[in-house]
Amino acid sequence: MMNDPLKIGIxxxxxxxxxxxxxxxxxxxxxELSAIFEEDPERRRALESRFPDIAIYSDxxxxxxxxxxxxxxITSENARHISHAREAMLRxxxxxxxxxxxxxxxxxxxxxxxxxxxxxxxxxxxxMRYHDATVIVRDLIERGSIGEILVITATNxxxxxxxxxxxxxxxxxxxxxxxxxxxxxxxxxYTGDEVKKVYAVRGRNIRENLEVDDIGLISLTFNGGVxxxxxxxxxxxxxxxxxxxxxLLVIGTKGCIYVDAFASRVESVIEGDRLRWKYSGADxxxxxxxDFIRCVEEGRRPRADGFDGRQxxxxxxxxxxxxxGGGVVQLPLGK
Amino acid sequence: MIANxxxxxxxxxxxxxxxxxxxxEKARGFAEGxxxxxxxxxxxxxxxxxEFDIVDVCTPTxxxxxxxxxxxxxxxxxxxxxxxALTLEDADKMIKASEKNKVKFMVAHCLRFWNEYRIVKxxxxxxxxxxxxxxxxxxxxxxxxxxxxxREMEKSGGVLIxxxxxxxxxxxxxxxxxKEVYANGGILKSKGTDAHDYLHVLLKFEGExxxxxxxxxxxxxxxxxxxxxxxxxxxxxxKFSRETSEVVQLWTEGGGxxxxxxxxxxxxxxxEHFLNCIESGEEPLVTGLEARKSLEVALAAIRSVExxxxxxxxxxxxxx
Numbered sequence: 001m002m003n004d005p006l007k008i009g010i011x012x013x014x015x016x017x018x019x020x021x022x023x024x025x026x027x028x029x030x031x032e033l034s035a036i037f038e039e040d041p042e043r044r045r046a047l048e049s050r051f052p053d054i055a056i057y058s059d060x061x062x063x064x065x066x067x068x069x070x071x072x073x074i075t076s077e078n079a080r081h082i083s084h085a086r087e088a089m090l091r092x093x094x095x096x097x098x099x100x101x102x103x104x105x106x107x108x109x110x111x112x113x114x115x116x117x118x119x120x121x122x123x124x125x126x127x128m129r130y131h132d133a134t135v136i137v138r139d140l141i142e143r144g145s146i147g148e149i150l151v152i153t154a155t156n157x158x159x160x161x162x163x164x165x166x167x168x169x170x171x172x173x174x175x176x177x178x179x180x181x182x183x184x185x186x187x188x189x190y191t192g193d194e195v196k197k198v199y200a201v202r203g204r205n206i207r208e209n210l211e212v213d214d215i216g217l218i219s220l221t222f223n224g225g226v227x228x229x230x231x232x233x234x235x236x237x238x239x240x241x242x243x244x245x246x247x248l249l250v251i252g253t254k255g256c257i258y259v260d261a262f263a264s265r266v267e268s269v270i271e272g273d274r275l276r277w278k279y280s281g282a283d284x285x286x287x288x289x290x291d292f293i294r295c296v297e298e299g300r301r302p303r304a305d306g307f308d309g310r311q312x313x314x315x316x317x318x319x320x321x322x323x324x325g326g327g328v329v330q331l332p333l334g335k
Numbered sequence: 336m337i338a339n340x341x342x343x344x345x346x347x348x349x350x351x352x353x354x355x356x357x358x359x360e361k362a363r364g365f366a367e368g369x370x371x372x373x374x375x376x377x378x379x380x381x382x383x384x385x386e387f388d389i390v391d392v393c394t395p396t397x398x399x400x401x402x403x404x405x406x407x408x409x410x411x412x413x414x415x416x417x418x419x420a421l422t423l424e425d426a427d428k429m430i431k432a433s434e435k436n437k438v439k440f441m442v443a444h445c446l447r448f449w450n451e452y453r454i455v456k457x458x459x460x461x462x463x464x465x466x467x468x469x470x471x472x473x474x475x476x477x478x479x480x481x482x483x484x485x486r487e488m489e490k491s492g493g494v495l496i497x498x499x500x501x502x503x504x505x506x507x508x509x510x511x512x513x514k515e516v517y518a519n520g521g522i523l524k525s526k527g528t529d530a531h532d533y534l535h536v537l538l539k540f541e542g543e544x545x546x547x548x549x550x551x552x553x554x555x556x557x558x559x560x561x562x563x564x565x566x567x568x569x570x571x572x573x574k575f576s577r578e579t580s581e582v583v584q585l586w587t588e589g590g591g592x593x594x595x596x597x598x599x600x601x602x603x604x605x606x607e608h609f610l611n612c613i614e615s616g617e618e619p620l621v622t623g624l625e626a627r628k629s630l631e632v633a634l635a636a637i638r639s640v641e642x643x644x645x646x647x648x649x650x651x652x653x654x655x
Contacts, residue, residue: 151553155471219517219535231469328517
């Protein structure tokens with residue numbers, strides 16, 4: 001017999017991924033959207049007209065007190081993850097947090113210790129661990145298809161997402177904060193190893209009047225000697241046919257693997273519009289949300305938990321430290 | 336190996352009078368195969384016994400300086416395969432020889448004549464993408480086994496000086512001078528070699544642009560030679576790769592290959608340019624000094640790998 005669907009709340013639609021998680025929730029039976037917290041009046045109006053049957057709160061405490069939720073998905077601005085996670089966890093709720101888990105290491109550590117103390121599941125939203133293409137890469141590596149890993153080269157390019165992503169106080173940083181963690185996490189997952197050294201460069205911004213960084217390059221050295229690199233730049237023009245890419249080259253002692261995870265596409269050109277790539281690949285968000293729900297039900301450790309979120313954040317923060325004159329930064333970072 | 340494509344291009348544009356190779360069978364075979372009358376086993380011998388205007392140096396890198404300087408001291412114009420040399424001292428000797436003897440000296444950085452790379456350069460020069468801010472350039476292939484000398488760091492300089500220098504030189508051409516480099520890699524896979532087989536380099540330019548250059552000799556043997564470029568400026572981006580350039584594909588029971596449809600390849604355009612410079616007296620596109628600057632960036636990257644820290648340019652003392 002199936003359990004009753006898990007009751008899930010979404011904390012803020014500030015991050016656009018909330019829409020995809022909501023869609024994923026609506027398509028699976030294991031969980032259901034019970035309530036939404038949204039402070040922004042404009043976004044609240046949009047939500048109210050689309051979901052007239054769902055309670056939408058402008059006060060998080062009120063939502064947590066009134067609704068009998070099992071878990072929340074936190075998709076607020078990066079710098080607000082910590083306060084929202086704290087509120088939810090102190091109410092005994094399991095959480096899935098959008099990446100990056102937080103913007104400061106001490107905040108991530110607080111989430112980890114709350115999870116430990118309250119015995120709660122914390123999942124970091126790293127959908128690339130659930131994307132069929134990048135999962136195949138992991139399987140190929142595990143099977144020994146390319147021997148021992150020597151090098152992982154990655155890009156996570158994007159268009160400029162706009163809004164609060166360009167406000168340092170809310171985002172914690174620009175492209176480097178937004179786009180380092182996905183591929184850094186995949187590298188940790190593929191190698192089963194931690195990063196030892198980080199060096200990064202930031203150039204003059206493509207978008208001159210942006211207060212956060214929009215281009216960056218990162219070089220990584222893992223404890224076991226694997227060499228990694230990440231291009232985390234928001235270097236795609238606004239007219240680019242898709243939001244960006246997650247591309248990796250994994251070179252091993254016996255071969256190499258390329259993956260261009262969002263290259264599956266139908267090309268669409270409508271009169272009067274630019275070329276667009278309609279993504280035709282795997283639905284990673286749905287698999288991720290379903291796994292989160294199962295982890296909560298079974299008390300299982302998620303494929304990417306809070307610790308994985310923290311480790312990817314640490315790499316990001318080390319990259320920022322490097323560009324701010326820190327040279328080659330050794331991990332772990334000191335307090 | 337590059338000599339094959341050079342000779343093919345020369346034959347259409349000039350009269351190739353002699354082949355020199357230290358191995359007699361090779362010199363003879365090459366000359367006969369290309370219907371060239373004379374062959375010699377030393378540059379000295381050729382200089383003594385034969386009349387010509389130009390020497391094209393396609394030898395292993397560690398021999399470039401001696402051969403080029405000797406040819407220039409005998410009044411010959413010199414086209415030298417890239418990289419110019421393995422040390423800045425050697426590069427300086429070559430530059431001085433060209434100045435002293437008032438001969439034309441060009442280093443064959445063929446990307447500057449390569450169609451896609453030229454189109455990108457022209458677009459940038461027209462201001463279409465605004466000022467370049469970030470670039471990404473790579474070349475991937477398995478370890479080159481044809482020469483033997485590539486295995487020795489002292490003879491080839493390893494993957495970056497031998498191959499990655501193409502991208503370093505090209506990025507200098509389109510973006511400007513490099514201020515600082517950080518490189519990561521080394522000898523990751525290959526046995527029986529002391530030459531680097533993989534490096535990636537993070538570059539900072541004078542104008543605050545940044546770039547990523549990746550050079551791999553650790554791809555599997557079955558992997559085709561692959562290259563690509565992406566440049567993003569204030570107003571747009573330019574991007575291509577081998578897959579978008581070599582649009583003719585041939586597949587047979589034995590395997591497949593891709594073919595560029597261009598009738599004139601970069602080598603032919605480069606040689607024609609060099610000939611034009613000799614006739615007109617103009618400076619070649621890749622002077623000794625230009626090639627020296629590209630070598631300096633590569634040497635700085637190698638120093639960065641060895642010292643595990645970013646290295647600023649210019650370098651003080653330039654050997655590997």
